[in-house]
Amino acid sequence: AKEFGIGEALSALGIKEINNGTSTGSENFASGDLIESFSPVDGAMISKVKSTTQADFDKVIAKASEAFKSWRKKPAPQRGEIVRQFGDKLRELKEPLGKLVSYEMGKSYQEGLGEVQEMIDICDFAVGLSRQLHGLTMHSERPGHRMYEQYHSLGVVGIISAFNFPVAVWAWNTALAWVCGDVCIWKPSEKTPLCGIACQNIAASVFKANDLPEGISCLINGDYKVGEMMTHDKRVPLVSATGSIRMGKIVAQAVAARLGKSLLELGGNNAIIVTPDADIKMTIIGAVFGAVGTAGQRCTSTRRLIIHESIYDQVKDALVSAYDQLSIGNPLDESNHVGPLIDKDAVNLYSKALKKVVQEGGKLIVDGGVLEGKGYESGCYVKPAIAEANNDYEIVQHETFAPVLYLLKYSGDVENAIEIQNCVVQGLSSAIMTNNLREAEKFLSVAGSDCGIANVNIGTSGAEIGGAFGGEKETGGGRESGSDAWKVYMRRQTNTINYTTELPLAQGIKFDI
Ligand code: UN1
Numbered sequence: 001a002k003e004f005g006i007g008e009a010l011s012a013l014g015i016k017e018i019n020n021g022t023s024t025g026s027e028n029f030a031s032g033d034l035i036e037s038f039s040p041v042d043g044a045m046i047s048k049v050k051s052t053t054q055a056d057f058d059k060v061i062a063k064a065s066e067a068f069k070s071w072r073k074k075p076a077p078q079r080g081e082i083v084r085q086f087g088d089k090l091r092e093l094k095e096p097l098g099k100l101v102s103y104e105m106g107k108s109y110q111e112g113l114g115e116v117q118e119m120i121d122i123c124d125f126a127v128g129l130s131r132q133l134h135g136l137t138m139h140s141e142r143p144g145h146r147m148y149e150q151y152h153s154l155g156v157v158g159i160i161s162a163f164n165f166p167v168a169v170w171a172w173n174t175a176l177a178w179v180c181g182d183v184c185i186w187k188p189s190e191k192t193p194l195c196g197i198a199c200q201n202i203a204a205s206v207f208k209a210n211d212l213p214e215g216i217s218c219l220i221n222g223d224y225k226v227g228e229m230m231t232h233d234k235r236v237p238l239v240s241a242t243g244s245i246r247m248g249k250i251v252a253q254a255v256a257a258r259l260g261k262s263l264l265e266l267g268g269n270n271a272i273i274v275t276p277d278a279d280i281k282m283t284i285i286g287a288v289f290g291a292v293g294t295a296g297q298r299c300t301s302t303r304r305l306i307i308h309e310s311i312y313d314q315v316k317d318a319l320v321s322a323y324d325q326l327s328i329g330n331p332l333d334e335s336n337h338v339g340p341l342i343d344k345d346a347v348n349l350y351s352k353a354l355k356k357v358v359q360e361g362g363k364l365i366v367d368g369g370v371l372e373g374k375g376y377e378s379g380c381y382v383k384p385a386i387a388e389a390n391n392d393y394e395i396v397q398h399e400t401f402a403p404v405l406y407l408l409k410y411s412g413d414v415e416n417a418i419e420i421q422n423c424v425v426q427g428l429s430s431a432i433m434t435n436n437l438r439e440a441e442k443f444l445s446v447a448g449s450d451c452g453i454a455n456v457n458i459g460t461s462g463a464e465i466g467g468a469f470g471g472e473k474e475t476g477g478g479r480e481s482g483s484d485a486w487k488v489y490m491r492r493q494t495n496t497i498n499y500t501t502e503l504p505l506a507q508g509i510k511f512d513i
Helices: 006-012 054-071 076-092 094-105 109-129 168-179 193-209 224-231 245-257 280-296 312-324 344-359 414-422 437-444 485-489
Strands: 018-020 034-038 045-050 145-153 156-160 183-187 217-219 238-242 261-265 270-274 302-308 363-366 385-388 404-410 429-433 453-456 490-498
Touching: 006 045, 006 094, 018 193, 034 193, 045 193, 054 156, 054 183, 054 217, 054 224, 076 094, 076 109, 076 168, 076 193, 094 109, 094 193, 109 168, 156 168, 156 224, 168 183, 168 193, 168 485, 183 193, 183 224, 193 217, 224 238, 224 245, 238 245, 245 261, 270 280, 270 414, 280 302, 280 312, 280 404, 280 429, 302 312, 302 414, 312 363, 312 385, 312 404, 344 363, 344 385, 344 404, 404 414, 414 429, 414 437, 429 437, 437 453, 485 490
Parallel strands: 018 045, 156 183, 156 238, 183 217, 238 261, 270 302, 270 429, 302 404, 385 404, 429 453
Antiparallel strands: 034 045, 145 490, 363 385
16 A cells, blocks of 8 residues: 555545544534445455434435525535635545545556546536526416426435445536525445545535535445435435445435435346447457456446357457456556455355356356465455356346356347347446447437347447436446536426416416405
C-alpha cells in the first residue's frame, strides 16, 4: 500500500483511523458497531467506520427533511452551480479518490480513475440539466384555458449502492437528485464504506462553503438492516437500489408495501452474440475486457458468448491465447490486467461456479483457480476461467460475480442466437458483433434483444453516462444516469388554468345550477 501512496490518498480524502459513518454534512455522528474495511488488494485492514443505529437514522431523516424545505426553493440552475463546484472538487481529487476505489474495491487504478471520471461527467450532465427540467405544454379542449405540466422536487431520495461501483453509482443518482431539488441519504456497501466517507467529505465541503444547510447530502452505514430503515420509511419517497436480484426483490416489496417509488438496477447475465460476419479481432478485445475487466464484477460484465458454429473454434482459440497473456495481481500496478475479487466469500462463489458448470456437463477450456503465494496473500485473487456450456445449465442462468465466461454455440440464423441470449431472467446489457446490417438490425428490432442496453460492435460493459442505464425483467426496470432518467427523481404535476369568466366542464358535460 505504501509504495502506491495509499496513505497520502487517505489523508487527502479525510479518512481517519475511525470514521463516523453517519453524516448530515459537517455534522458527523454514529453510535453503532464498527465496520472494518479490508483491502482485497493486500488483505490489510484500512480503517474502521462506525455504523448507523435507528436513533442516528432518525436524526438524519429529520435533518434531510428540514434541508429539503429550503433546497427545493433554490432555483434549479443555482442548484446546478453547487453540483458544478462538486464536479470541480472531484477533478481536484480524482487521483486520490481513484486510488481509494482501486485499493478498497480491488479494480485497476485505471478503472478507479474511470469511475471518478464518470462522476465528473454526470456532474457536467446535471449542471446542463439544471436548466432543462422541462415539462410539456398541451392544448386545452376548453376555450380560454391553458394546460401544461411541471416537474417538482420529490423529497428525500434513498440511495443503496453496491461495492463494485462504490462511488460512480452514487454520483449518477445524487447529482441528478440534487439538481432536481431533492436531498439524498446514501447507504454505500458495507464492503466499501471508506469510499462513502470520502465522497461525503467532498460533498460536505462544497455545501459548507456555500453556507447550505445540513442534510442535503447524508451518509449512513451498515448492513441490510440499515437499508431497511430507508425502505420502510414513508419519509423516503424514492429508493434507488443497485445490487443483487435477491436484494432488489426485498427492497421493491418493502417500498411497494407503502406505495413508495423504487428505482432498481439489479443483476445482469450479459451476452455477446458473435456471428459469422463478426470482426474477430474486435470481438476478442470486447469479450476479454467484458469478462475479466473489474475481475468480472460489473453488472454489465460479459457472462456469455453466443458464437456461430462456423467460427466457434476460431473464436475459442483466439480467446484461449488472449487469456494466456493476462497478468493477474495488484490492481494499483498498472502492468496487471486483473485484480482481486472483493472478498473470500466472492472467491468461494467463483470456485463453486466452476465446480457446478463441470457437474452440469460443461468443459473448462481455461481452468481458473485461486491464486496463492507472493502478491496473493489476501486470498482474493483468482484466474479468469472459460467454460463451454449450455444456456440451460442452472449455473449459466445465474449471475456469478467473478471472471467466468461461458461459451455457447448456435447454428443457423441470428434469430437462434437472439433466442438463446434472451432466454435468461435478467435483461441488462447485450451486444452483437457483426458487419452484417440485417443481423444488426434484427438484433435491435422489437423481436431482438430484450435488454435495457443493446450494442453493436462494442462489448456489454462500459456504458457512457449520457444514455439511460438499466435493464428489463429481473434487472428491475429502473433507469439511472442520462437521457430522461431525471424524471423519476421528480414529481409530475398537470396544471389547467382558466382565464375566462365562464366555467366550462371538460368532455362537454352540462351541469346547470
Ligand atoms: C454497475 O456495474 O453497477 O457500464 C454499473 C458499465 C459502467 C457501469 C456499471 N459504466 O460498465
